[in-house]
Amino acid sequence: MPASRDSAAWRAEARATVALAGPIVLTNLSQMALALTETALLGRFGTRELAAGMLAASLHFAMLAPALGLALAAAPLQAQIRGHGRVAGGAGRGWVRGMRRATRASLWAVVLAILPAWAVLWESAAVLRALGQDPALADLAQHYTRGAMFGIPAFCAFIVLRGFLAAMERPAAAMWVSLGAVALNLPVAWALIFPAGLGVAGAGLAITVANAAMVAALLVLIARDRVFRRFRILGRFWRPDAARTKEVFLVGLPIAGAMLLEIGVFSAAALAMGWFGAIAVGAHAIAIQTASTTFMVPLGIGQAATARVGLAIGAGDVAGAARAGWVAVALGGGFMLAMAVTLLVAAPGIAWLFLDPGVPGAMEVAALGTMLLRIAGLFQLGDGLQVVVAGALRGLKDTRVPMLFAALGYWGIGLPMGLALAQFGGFGPRGIWMGLGVGLAVVAGLMLLRWRRLSA
Template identity: 40%
Template sequence: MSTDNTLAASPTGPAETATWGGELRATFNLAWPLVIAQLAQNALVTTDVIMMGWLGPRYLAAGALASAFLMPILLFGIGIVGAVAPLVAQARGARQIKAVRRIVRQGFWAAALITALMIPFLMQMRPIFEFLGQDPGNTAMAEDYLQIALWSCVPQLLIVVLRSLLAAFDATRVILIVTVAGVALNAVLNYVLIFGHLGLPRMELRGAALATVLSYSAMFGLMLVYVLRQRRFRRFHILVRFWKPDWSRFAQIFRIGLPIGLTILAEVALFTAAAFLMGWLGTDEVAAHAVALQCASTAFMVPLGLGMAASVRVGIAYGRGDHDAIGKAGWTGFALGTGFMAFTALLFITAGPFIVGLFLDRNEPANATALQLAATYLVIAGIFQLVDGAQVTAANALRGLSDTAIPMVVAIFGYWVIGMPTAYLLGFVAGWRGVGIWTGLAVGLACVAVLLVGRFALRERLGLTSKPIAAA
């Protein structure tokens, strides 16, 4: 091959990762900016939750319902476009520069198609919520928020494409810097637009939505400028002949990404359904669920970032056909992810009341019930932290091998055949209410974790390491 079509040897190649210690260093160096970036991105959502909480429990409940409708659809699209990351990593391992350019370009195409289909559906929130029996007042407030917030889907999906390229080539610090800048911008815009400062009108929930759209748009712009101007990435010419189709790569992204999207959708929809079940119990339960879920989601960002790093490391090893490195990369990510979640489990169990007090005013008598419920839910969330970390790192390691179809089936089975029926039975039949719903969530996560970890352990016997798709 000519030098134009091949990539230079990786600085994190076979020599560095010949030992477990070498793989640990490589994974950690790749992962820590991703972890902090994931935490920072989650802080963007957390900022919205906190400031909506300052408006009152009813505003918080409405925002939670809108997010419960938006996030499953958005994350489904993010999962599909997320196929760009393991495919680029495999192309890097196989040292194929043209494959990188084509995968990224078709990733943008996929993002455009997904958003074109997603936005019209999101506009139908009100009739769907009315059919599901949600409170009309909360539904009207949630619709006001969603009418603006849904437009953030466009920059968010485009960001995933660029983030996948940067992560596959170890440029994760750029992702961190851009994400932190976006969080800071969102906090300022939230404060100004929600409460009407600096001479602007008080927009309340609509202000929070507008702040989100503007922040993600700015983040995408910064990331795109970096990729187009930095010499290491400029050589890929990702926007040159942008309208030229590459249907095989386009189909490949959907073939690998659609099961990823459905896997994410199965998990997120489980929590969305739990929010709807909470809505049947009352506004305090919905607000408490939103707080506890936000805390659990914040902790989840760490193993998620570690899982993303494991997916890249496994993908690079897979692309160059190094079976030993595949095992080291996968198990290193798994150990780091579950180790951190053991710490957060202890934190949630011992400091739950203090944590939820950061979201709702303790001095407000109307918040007393929501505070008590949120602290109780957080204890249960702490218990399933370990299995949550295990399932996300195992799933990402398998994605590095382009193994996504069977994990999708596992997720649907675990969350919807095991988890949701358990949540309903314990919550409403057994009379455990919100505690029963959260216990069902934990059972579903545990089932998926066991099956996915077992699949990665049996990867050689199952033939998962035979041939990299991106290099084919």
């Protein structure tokens, strides 16, 4: 009988995780679709525009990392507050106020992190030139960053509100809003890139429009919902809350650090691709966009794990927290194994989805992109496991040690190995991706060992 109850508990956890992760995954895929749409449009506008858009997006996401990490800190705080509130009686005003304070403090922390990022993005051409990029590509990339940078506050606010919905186990609203943003972005981006003739600049402006629409729509939905409106989620937003803001920074800065390390290593890889010319950068854009798309699924499972683990810990259920984490690991690992096979088999067809055969250089970009996609297939499992386990650890508010793992795996092993293989091993652009794959595998192994120890 105990074994039967235990099996039932695992099945119930799997159902709860899938129910929560499903809308979150679709939300992530929708957000990824924004970038994929613009990559595909720029690829048809021209190979240099595609390369410039890739360089711009790499710098943009690197500078986004601090604010996004602080936004993601809201999720474990909100989940643990709600988990404790359910045990304490659910309807009490204390946990409702706690959810509002955690949300408000996260938004203020995001604002503080955005200002220095804006300063860098505004002068991104000079930054890219200093990093050894082609001046013409750097100037084109700046057109994108200056258009996209003003959408960062809205995007981070959307992430904070999505964390609130996940903690409440009602993530569907964020999903529908994200799907609506994709539907909006396609015609807006097309109109700005082609008929308006803005090219790369139009792609950046379209992202800002989509992000602003997402957060506005989500605020309206929350305000009109019978359950959510009682939280008055932006109530007294102007009031400082030093205690909660400090907690956001304590949890969020290591998340931001780990994200900056991961985003930074892929941004550095994109910059290193620039040393091999526009063909290499274009091929890298195809491979990274594809790998990033598959990554959205384990990312969403990891975000669901943050909420599930946090809810269990807040309720004092240590065994339930461990169960939630291991279920997420199994789901994420299984999906990424399937994606590994897909990329290995279907790489040529995927590469041509991003290219117009009539564009000069398309054949060369497709050939190199196919090779990079197959290398990406080899590290799908490691990439998926590390992000799922990181999400489970966040549910425990364990963020500092995972950041150190990321530093070792990405910068101590992955990037140096990739550069050595590319420059001295004769592998060229392929070597960079080989090194990244090894780094991801190291991080995944270390994360799993830590989760096993903390969840025992």
